[in-house]
Each structure stands twice: as C-alpha cells, then as structure tokens.
Amino acid sequence: MLKKDVIRLLEEIAVYMELNLENTFKVSAYRKAAQSLENDERSLEEIGDVGKLKGIGKGTTSVIEEFVNTGQSQVLEDLKETVPTGLVRMLKIPSLGPKKIAKIHDVLGIKTIEALKEACLNQEISQLPGFGKKSEANILTNIDTVLSRPDRYPIDKILKFIDLVEKSIKAFGVKRYDIAGSSRRVKETSRDLDFILETDDISGFTEFMIGQAYVTNVVSQGEKKLSLEIEDDFDKINVDFRFVQGEEYISTLQHFTGSKDHNVKMRQLAKERGEKISEYGVTTESGIKTFKSEEEFYQYFGLDYIPPAMRETGQEVDIDIKDIVKLSDIKGDLHMHTTYSDGAATIREMVESAREKGYEYIVITDHSKSLFVANGLSEARLLQQIKEIKEIDKEYDDIDVYAGIEMDILADGSLDYDEEILKQLDYVIAAIHSSFSQSENQIMTRLKNAMDNPYVRHIAHPTGRLIGVRDGYDVDMEALFDYAKETGTILEINANPRRLDLSSEVIKNREVMFTVNTDAHHPDHFDFMKYGLATLQKGFINKSQVLNTLSRQAFKEFINKGKLSDIHE
DNA sequence: GCCGTTTTCGGCCCGACTGTTTTCAGTCG
Numbered sequence: 285m286l287k288k289d290v291i292r293l294l295e296e297i298a299v300y301m302e303l304n305l306e307n308t309f310k311v312s313a314y315r316k317a318a319q320s321l322e323n324d325e326r327s328l329e330e331i332g333d334v335g336k337l338k339g340i341g342k343g344t345t346s347v348i349e350e351f352v353n354t355g356q357s358q359v360l361e362d363l364k365e366t367v368p369t370g371l372v373r374m375l376k377i378p379s380l381g382p383k384k385i386a387k388i389h390d391v392l393g394i395k396t397i398e399a400l401k402e403a404c405l406n407q408e409i410s411q412l413p414g415f416g417k418k419s420e421a422n423i424l425t426n427i428d429t430v431l432s433r434p435d436r437y438p439i440d441k442i443l444k445f446i447d448l449v450e451k452s453i454k455a456f457g458v459k460r461y462d463i464a465g466s467s468r469r470v471k472e473t474s475r476d477l478d479f480i481l482e483t484d485d486i487s488g489f490t491e492f493m494i495g496q497a498y499v500t501n502v503v504s505q506g507e508k509k510l511s512l513e514i515e516d517d518f519d520k521i522n523v524d525f526r527f528v529q530g531e532e533y534i535s536t537l538q539h540f541t542g543s544k545d546h547n548v549k550m551r552q553l554a555k556e557r558g559e560k561i562s563e564y565g566v567t568t569e570s571g572i573k574t575f576k577s578e579e580e581f582y583q584y585f586g587l588d589y590i591p592p593a594m595r596e597t598g599q600e601v602d603i604d605i606k607d608i609v610k611l612s613d614i615k616g617d618l619h620m621h622t623t624y625s626d627g628a629a630t631i632r633e634m635v636e637s638a639r640e641k642g643y644e645y646i647v648i649t650d651h652s653k654s655l656f657v658a659n660g661l662s663e664a665r666l667l668q669q670i671k672e673i674k675e676i677d678k679e680y681d682d683i684d685v686y687a688g689i690e691m692d693i694l695a696d697g698s699l700d701y702d703e704e705i706l707k708q709l710d711y712v713i714a715a716i717h718s719s720f721s722q723s724e725n726q727i728m729t730r731l732k733n734a735m736d737n738p739y740v741r742h743i744a745h746p747t748g749r750l751i752g753v754r755d756g757y758d759v760d761m762e763a764l765f766d767y768a769k770e771t772g773t774i775l776e777i778n779a780n781p782r783r784l785d786l787s788s789e790v791i792k793n794r795e796v797m798f799t800v801n802t803d804a805h806h807p808d809h810f811d812f813m814k815y816g817l818a819t820l821q822k823g824f825i826n827k828s829q830v831l832n833t834l835s836r837q838a839f840k841e842f843i844n845k846g847k848l849s850d851i852h853e
Numbered sequence: 854g855c856c857g858t859t860t861t862c863g864g865c866c867c868g869a870c871t872g873t874t875t876t877c878a879g880t881c882g
Contacts, residue, residue, distance in 0.1 A: 306854095309865055313854035341855050379871085381880050416873060465882085478882085504870055511870090524882080526869095544866090544882070551866045562867060 285352050287321055287328045293351050293360065294318035294344065300363035302382045303371045317344040319545065323599045325793050328352070370396035376435070378426045379419070387412060401427050425501075429513075433520055436473035438752030439815070440782045441519065443467075445477055448498060448516055449523055456492045458483040460533070464526075464540035469592045470818030472751050472784060476522040480536050486527050493525070531574040532564050538581055539563035541592050549598030553585055593818035600824075607826040609800075611817045613833040616645035617810060619690065619713060619744055619776065619801035624669050625650035626658035628806040631669075631676055631685075637807035639683050644836035647688040647711045648673055652700035654692045655717055661689070663705055670708060684836060686710035686843060690744055695719040697726075697733040699740075706739035710843050713776075715744035716757060724758035731764060735773040741847055742774035742799055742831075745785040753782070761790050768796045772847055774831050778803050779816025788822030799831040 298314040320339035324331060331337065335345040351357045374385050374397055388394050391412055394403055401424065403409050410420040437445070446463055453461050458481045462468070465478030483489050490510050494502055501513035503522060510525040528536040539547060540563065551561045560567040565574040566584065575581040579589045587601065594600040594608070621627030622634055629637070631648055638646045650669065651660040661669060670687040677685040688711035692700040695718055699706075706712055714734035716727070734740050746764060749756030768775050777800040778785045791798065800816035802809050820830065827833045834842060 310854045312865080316855080339855070343854050379880070383879060414873070414878075418872060422872090476882090506870055508869060539867090540882080542882080547882095548866060555866080560866085564868090 285328060285355070287331075290328065290348055290351060291318045291321050293357055294321070294347070297347070297357070297360050297363065299372055299375065300360065300367050303367045303375070303385060304363060305382060305386050313339075313341075314344065317348075319597065323597050368395040370399075373397055374400065376430050377423065378429065379422050380426070384414075387414065397427060397430070429520070436475050437519065437521060438473050438782075439467070439470065439784070440751065442474045442477070442521075443781060445514065445516055445519075445521055445523075449477065449479065449514070452493060452496050453479070453481065456483075456489055458489065462537050464537055465524075465542060468541050469543065469595055470815055470822075472787070476524060478524050478526070478540050480526040480528055480533070480540055482528050482530070482533060489525075489527075526563075528563075534575040534578055534581060535561075535565045536563045538578055541595060543596050545598045546590075546595035546600070549601045550585070553601065557585075591818075591821050593821040594824075596822065603824070605824075607828070609817065609820050609825055609827040609830050609833060611814055613827045613830070614643075614800065614813060614817065615835060616643045616647075616684075616832045616839060617641075617801050617804065617813065618647040618688070618711065618742070618799055618832055619649050619778070620646065620804040620809075621650050621658075621690075622648060624665065625655075625660055626805060631673060633807060634804070635676060635680065635683065635685055637810055639680070641810050641813075643683060645684040645686065645839050647686040649688040649690040649711070649713050651717075652689055652691040654694060654700050658717075660692070660700075663701065666701075666705065667708070684840060688713060690715055691740075692717055693730045693734045695722070695730075697730040699734060699737060703739070706737075709739070711741055712737075712739045713742050713744045714740045716748055720748060720754075720757040722757065724760055727757045728760050728763055731759070732767055735767050735771040738847055740773060742776055743768070744776045744801075744803070745778040745783050746775055747785050747787075749785050749787075750782050751784060756785070765794050765796055774799050776801055777816045777819050779812040779814075779819070780809070781812060781815045784815060784819050786819075788819045791820070791823035791825060793824075796829075797831055798825060798829055801832070 294314050295318045298311050301311045301314065316339040320337045321334070324337060334340050334348050335342070347357055347359050368389070371385050371389060374380055375382070388400065388409065392403060392408060394400050404420050404424040407420065409415050409423060410417050446467060461479055461481035463478070464480050465476070466474040467477060486507065490505055493499065493510065493512060498514045498516060499512050500515045500520060503511035503513055508527055512523050513520055514523055526536060526540055554561045554566060565572040575584065582589050588606050590600055590605060594605065617638060620634055622629060622631050627650070634648065635646065651658040653660045653662050666689065673685055673687040687709055689709055690713045693714050693716050694700060699714065716730060731743065734743060747756035747759050774797045775786060777791070777798055779800055779802045798820065800813065800820055802812040802816070804810050804812070
C-alpha cells in the first residue's frame with residue numbers, strides 16, 4: 285500500500301461527499317487529511333501512526349487503517365451506492381457545482397454528462413427552480429468546453445498564451461500589470477491565466493480586450509474583473525483580468541498569485557494575530573495596511589520573502605527558507621549549444637549573452653557525434669571547437685569559458701567518445717537521446733555506465749520527459765539518486781520549460797548535488813533559468829546543493845580537481 | 854471531520870460575479 289493510494293482515496297471520498305451535499309467543512313477535512321499526508325515527506329510505513337499528523341483525527345484514521353488493512357473503504361463504498369460516478373465528471377463543467385448537480389440528479393434522475401446535454405436540448409433544465417434559460421445555455425456550451433478542451437496546458441503552451449495577451453496589454457497601455465496565478469508560480473501545467481493590472485480606463489480596456497481577434501467568448505465582466513476565453517492555434521483557455529488601484533496592488537498580486545492553500549495558511553497566520561488578509565490589504569486594529577512590495581508583505585508577518593514558486597502547500601510558511609537557492613545565486617550556465625551542432629548562435633555570441641546576464645562562467649556543450657540529427661561533433665570537429673573555445677576564453681577577463689560536451693549515452697550503454705577525447709575536455713555531460721522505449725533495466729544500465737565514467741560530471745535531463753508531450757524513459761529514481769551519490773555525479777535540472785527535468789516532485793530531500801542549466805540553443809534561452817530555479821525552489825533545494833552557485837574561483841577549482849572532488853570545501 | 858494560550862463547542866479565508874429572484878444562493882479562485 286502506497287501513500288499516494290491513500291491520498292487518492294481521501295480525495296475521492298471528499299469528491300463523493302461533496303456531491304452527497306455533506307457538510308463542506310467535513311469535505312475539506314478529508315482534503316486537508318490528504319494534503320497532510322502529501323506534505324509529509326515520509327512513506328506510510330515511516331509515518332506509522334497517521335493519527336499523529338495535523339489534520340488527521342479519529343475519523344480519517346479509521347478510514348485510512350481500514351483501507352491499508354483490507355484495500356477497501358466502507359465509507360467510499362457507501363457513498364458510491366448513493367452517488368452515481370457520472371456526477372463526478374459533471375463537476376468539471378464550469379458553472380456547475382455540487383448543489384446544482386445534486387438538484388439535477390435528484391429531480392430529473394440525470395446521471396451522466398450525455399444525459400445532461402440531452403436534458404438541456406429538451407429544455408428540461410430551465411424548468412428547474414433556481415435555473416433559467418441562461419443557465420441552461422451556459423451548461424450546454426460548458427459541456428462542449430469540457431469535452432473538447434484539455435483540463436490543463438503544459439507551461440510551454442501557457443507561455444505562448446501569455447505572450448499573446450501581453451502584446452495586447454502593452455498595446456493598450458496600462459499603468460502596470462503582472463501575471464499571477466499558477467503560471468507565476470511556475471506550475472508545470474495551468475488551467476487558466478490570471479493577470480492583475482492597474483489602469484484608469486477599465487471600461488476602455490475591457491472593450492479593447494473583447495475586440496481582440498483571439499477572444500472567442502466573454503465569460504464575465506464587471507468593475508473589478510474581466511474573464512475571457514481566448515484561442516491560440518486551435519487551443520482555448522480562460523483568462524482572468526483583475527483590476528486594481530494604487531496602494532492595493534501588492535496585496536492583490538499576492539492574493540491572486542496563490543496558491544489557495546498558501547493563502548489559507550497566510551490568513552490563518554494573520555488571524556492568530558487578530559488581523560485579516562484580503563486582496564485589498566491587511567486589516568489591522570489601526571485600519572487597512574497596504575504594502576510597497578511582496579517582500580514587505582511577508583516581512584510584516586515575520587517571514588522571509590517566499591518566492592512565488594514556493595507558494596504551494598502552506599508548508600513553505602512553516603519552514604526556514606532562507607538558504608533556499610535564488611536566481612541571483614546562479615553564477616553560470618553549464619549546458620548550451622552553438623552553431624557547431626544545433627544551436628542558433630556562435631560561441632562568441634553565447635559568451636556575449638552570458639556576460640550580459642552577469643555570469644562568471646559558462647560551459648559550451650554541443651552534441652556528440654552520434655546525434656546526427658543535431659549535427660553532432662566528430663572527434664576532429666570537437667578538437668577544433670576546443671581550440672576555438674580556449675582562444676575565446678583568453679579574450680575575456682570577466683568570464684571563464686570552458687570546453688564541454690553533451691555526450692550521448694548510446695543504446696548499448698557505451699559512450700560516444702573514448703578517454704583520449706574526454707580527457708581534453710573541461711567538463712563532460714552525459715545524456716540519453718535515443719532508444720527511449722527500453723526497459724527500466726536497460727535504461728538504468730546506460731545511466732550507470734555513464735555515471736561510472738570518471739569524466740562524466742553530470743547527467744542532463746535525466747528522464748527525457750517533455751511536459752504534456754511524452755513521459756520520458758523508464759528511470760528507477762531511487763537507483764538514480766543512490767548511484768549519483770555513490771559516484772559523485774551531479775544531476776541536472778533542465779530549465780527549458782518544455783522539460784523541467786528533473787521535476788520538483790522527485791528532487792525533494794535528496795542528498796545529491798544538482799545543477800540547473802538552460803540547455804540554451806539560442807541566446808534568448810538563457811532566460812529559461814528562472815523556470816529551473818522555480819523547480820529547485822519547489823523542491824526546497826538549498827543553495828549549497830546547487831553546483832552552479834559556486835563562485836568563479838570555486839568552480840575553476842572544481843573543474844581542475846576532477847569529478848569526485850568535494851565541492852563543499 | 855478537525856481543532857484548541859478565547860479548549861470540548863463553535864468555528865473552519867474571503868470576496869466578485871452571475872443568474873435568478875426581489876434579497877441571495879451558488880460557483881469560482
């Protein structure tokens with residue numbers, strides 16, 4: 285029995301209870317219990333007595349124990365007796381919540397989305413008390429939305445939507461604006477977009493936005509907010525704009541950045557002090573307090589600044605976060621490509637761009653010879669590149685430019701260059717780019733072979749996943765981390781928003797060194813670093829656990845000492 | 854269902870918008 289099975293059980297019970305119209309606080313008690321398990325890093329076995337966890341009392345303990353012992357839950361079985369499974373799917377339909385669904389079910393006996401659609405077409409829904417023509421029409425279009433649109437979009441797609449909307453905001457001209465919500469928190473996927481913005485002309489802005497060609501529907505509009513459905517490349521998503529004036533800006537930004545759980549936690553904290561947090565500020569005895577920055581907001585509650593990426597479960601409010609790595613800690617990028625292989629810029633252009641970023645060192649790591657599709661480097665071309673890098677490095681006294689490679693780990697586990705070549709490089713990355721469908725055993729053999737090699741410093745994008753596109757190859761995570769630790773091999777957080785690999789989920793509480801790199805194929809890609817940083821922050825990784833936070837001098841020593849040197853010194 | 858330096862009952866974050874009804878419930882974030 286795994287912890288995640290128990291978490292799923294509790295969440296499932298919560299959903300069924302919700303549809304059974306049980307007390308909403310009872311429902312959220314089950315959700316909180318699930319969250320509590322989720323937030324605990326230990327396995328079920330290590331936790332032992334779940335009743336000791338905050339948020340898990342007598343009731344949920346007995347539910348959990350029954351489930352662990354028998355694999356079943358009477359509570360859930362009983363709920364399923366009274367609540368048809370089809371109603372759970374209906375919850376996904378916007379504008380329909382548990383109360384309305386229960387009414388539709390109780391009065392009309394409707395159990396599925398399909399039957400609901402039929403009832404709308406037959407105008408049965410509008411006959412129900414509390415429903416009308418508009419509700420019926422909305423349900424009908426919202427059903428189509430649910431059936432035709434993915435639940436969430438991967439961050440890469442989200443960034444394209446954001447780009448689209450930002451162009452309009454800038455074209456209209458507003459005093460200031462920010463992206464908020466889950467995309468500001470750099471979640472791997474998002475359901476919708478949230479902007480907050482300040483303008484003197486709300487009605488003008490509203491009119492302007494509704495007129496944009498990519499707007500397909502106006503969900504709601506008011507004095508304080510505007511909600512639109514937009515379309516890009518046949519994909520649709522909802523965008524919420526929240527209007528804010530002057531001093532309230534920071535509180536509104538903080539509020540709409542979320543997460544919900546983070547806000548609940550902060551509000552509890554405020555409540556304990558006799559204060560109240562809302563999107564308008566903090567209500568104190570002496571009136572409403574507003575803030576000049578989010579730093580000031582968190583400081584007011586005696587907390588270090590919590591970066592948006594970390595604002596997820598509420599746990600981040602309780603722990604000491606001052607050593608967690610920050611973007612400003614990053615002193616170099618160790619994985620990038622140039623025109624030698626499949627990059628868009630020359631070595632020099634990449635160096636210039638890195639200098640603008642303020643980096644103290646970079647490693648040029650083009651693809652190795654077997655990756656033909658990416659114009660991988662033959663031994664001769666690599667030697668020529670090393671020579672060129674060394675020459676360019678000499679020209680700059682404010683940055684160190686190292687010669688590296690992103691070397692393929694071939695399907696049979698062998699590496700793409702032999703020792704004669706590898707020893708001439710400053711830094712070697714190994715990565716899998718082929719035969720993704722191999723068994724976990726074969727994949728692990730390949731990864732271990734690479735980690736055994738004394739020249740291989742780090743493993744790039746260790747799972748090969750592309751968020752929302754492909755899962756990557758089968759990696760035994762425990763074995764990967766164990767072997768990385770044993771061999772002194774560093775694991776990469778690939779900051780490309782299509783990858784974010786390793787993910788924040790798997791890096792928590794690991795005793796290995798990480799490095800966060802953009803894998804830039806263009807100078808603009810250096811900007812991806814913030815997404816990798818967000819991943820590290822979500823994983824609660826400290827600065828001392830990230831290789832490229834080393835100073836220029838310390839990194840040089842690391843390069844000279846070789847793979848197994850202790851970089852903590 | 855859970856929790857407790859306002860503890861064993863009474864709260865549990867808080868506000869905007871829609872649609873329906875006519876003062877507010879339901880949904881959403």
